[in-house]
Amino acid sequence: MSLPLLTAVTPQYESGLTAKLGTSGSVHVVRRCADLAELLGAVAAGIGRVAVVSADLRGLDGAAIRELVDRGVLVLGVHRPGDEAGERMLRRWAVAVVVPADVDQPTLDAALTELVSTADEPRLPSAREPRVDAAAATDGGPGERPSGPHGTAAEVDGEAPTPAGAPERGKVVVVWGPVGSPGRTTVAVNVAAELAEVDTPVMLVDLDTYGASVAQVLAVLDEAPGVAAAARAADQGTLARAALLRLAPEVAPGLRVLTGLPRPDRWPELREHAVQDVLAECADLVPLTVVDIGFCLEADEELSFDTTAPRRNGAALAALEAADEVVVVGSADPVALQRLVRGLDQLAEVTDVPTTVTVNRVRAGAVGKDPGRRVREALRRFAGVEDVVLVTEDRASIDAAVLEGRTLREARPGSPARTGLRELAARVGGHPLAPAGRRAGTRRAARV
Ligand SMILES: Nc1ncnc2c1ncn2[C@@H]1O[C@H](COP(=O)(O)OP(=O)(O)OP(=O)(O)O)[C@@H](O)[C@H]1O
Ligand SMILES: [Mg+2]
Incomplete structure (x- = not known):
């Protein structure tokens, strides 16, 4: 069998390699692409089953490799002779076979025989499956990610040894709610902070591509690079444990934060593949990751066949794909409750993981006397939801906490809203929390 092959290799090695490829029995060269765009275009047009790419090809990143693999192309990576970093990067991107550019015939x-023999094998693991770090497996170089289970904050910070056995993955909880600012961020921040007391450390990730606000709520420095930098590193194959820790400062005891996009118009930076990688890396690193996502779950169907096109809601959809559980947040007024009922249907079209419904800002003024009972009744009747966690309206405490850039646990431990948020946290964590009411430990300085 001889498969059609495309090359996209930097000029220095192009002709020498192509000559050698031309004499191989398992492939035949059908196009020599001048750059990555031409290669991706040819592959999209169905030309070629094998692609040879060089590590230093302009624009080559993890997303491009996945694009090739997703289209069923077998990838052979070449790197400059002696370029260990280039070789490692190709392996991190899970390029199947890697050789130096001056490889002998x-x-x-x-x-090529090895590569072609994999033609019918299953493809790459998805973000939710345990991944093998190809680079770590082959060269064990510095800064590689141990596939270890989670530990205490100190263990995660330090160089804890990796016990043998299958890697244990942390839980990913996505906080979502329909349009209208029902309190997704307030819930995500405070549930994460409550659980940070027990499931230390907790990673809070802001993936809202419409209006990220975790950084402001927790008064994290504007310059903190956060999730956009993590996504970039994931695409470049450099998002190892140490890099993630650097990008996610500890902003409250046991709570690390990957801050969101500083401007909503930067949403194309959060590509789905990169978001999946970032969340997979978080789940490798910590026992619990809490993700705040935007309200909109529409899939941009017209773009879904073009896997290179970024989708505004791609980050939210990728997060839901990675989720083990979803916390659905609605607000306690008639308009918001109706949106919540519709939103639950919409969510069910996207994911079937367990959900916990919470209704925030519960107050008599919006729904009448005995508001908790009314909210429960409405959800039972219109959405068939029996079990709801209620969080009371508590403007004063939440305003005060945001003003101080702290969580309720730190700033207003005895606040009424915290009671519902702790009940929610206990459900999400799957265990009771220690009695509330005391002020949490001293805030640690944000590290970037
Ligand atoms: N229980 C509450 N009591 C009083 N105010 C609240 C409560 N929960 C949230 N708020 C306030 O409601 C507003 C919206 O909350 P939040 O930012 O958490 O919502 P969101 O769903 O994340 O909104 P966005 O659409 O901006 O992402 C904020 O001003 C917040 O302080
Ligand atoms: Mg928000």
Whole structure:
């Protein structure tokens, strides 16, 4: 069998490699692409089953490799002779077979035979499946991610040894709610903070592509690079444990934050593949990741066949795909409750993981006397939801906490809203929390 092959290799090695490829029995060269765009275009047009790419090809990143793999293309990576970083990067992007650009003919033939023999094997694991770090497995170089289970904050900060056995993955909880600012961020921040007391450390990730606000709520420095930098590193194959820790400062005891986009118009930076990688890395690193996502779950159907096109809601959809559980937040007024009922249907079209419904800002003024009972009744009747966690309207405490840039646990431990938020946290964590009411430990300085 001889498969059609495309090359996209930097000029220095292009002609030498192509000559060697031309004599191989397992492939035949059908196009020599000048750049990555031409390669992706050819692949999208269905030309070629094998692609040879060089590590230093302009614009090549993890997303491009996945794009090739998703289209069923077998990828052979080449790197400059002696370029260990280039080789490692290709392996991190899970390029199946990697050789130096000055590879001799027999080695190249053997590499191609190996590659072509994988033609019918299953493809790459998805973000939710345990991944093998190819680089760590092969060269064990510095800064590699141990596939270890989670530990205390100190263990995560330090170089804790990796016990043998299958890697244990942390839980990913996504906080979502329909349009109208029902309190997604307030819930995400405070549930994460409550659980940080027990499931230390907790990673809070702001993936709202319409209006990220975790950084402001927790008074994290504007310059904190956060999730956009993590997504970039994921695309470049450099998002290891140490990089993630650097990008996620500890802003409250046991609580690390990957801040969101500083401006909503930067949403194309949060590509789905990169978001999946970031969340998979978080789940490798910490026992609990809490994700705040935007309200909109529409899939941009017209773009879903073009896997290179960024989608505004791609980050939210990727987060839901990675989620083990979703906390659905609605607000306690008639308009918001109706949106919540519709939103639950919409969510069910996207994910089937367990959900916990919470209704925030519960107050008599909006729904009448005995508001908790009325809210429960409405949800039972119109959405068939029997179990709801109620969080009371508590403007004064929440305003005060935001003004101080702290969580309720730190700033207003005895506040009425905290009671419902702690009940929600206990459900999400799957265990009771220690009695509330005391002020949490001293805030640690934000580290970036
Ligand atoms: N229980 C509450 N009592 C009083 N005010 C609240 C409560 N929960 C949230 N708020 C306030 O409601 C507003 C919206 O909350 P939040 O930002 O958490 O919502 P969101 O759903 O994340 O909104 P966005 O659409 O901006 O992402 C904020 O001003 C917040 O302080
Ligand atoms: Mg928000």
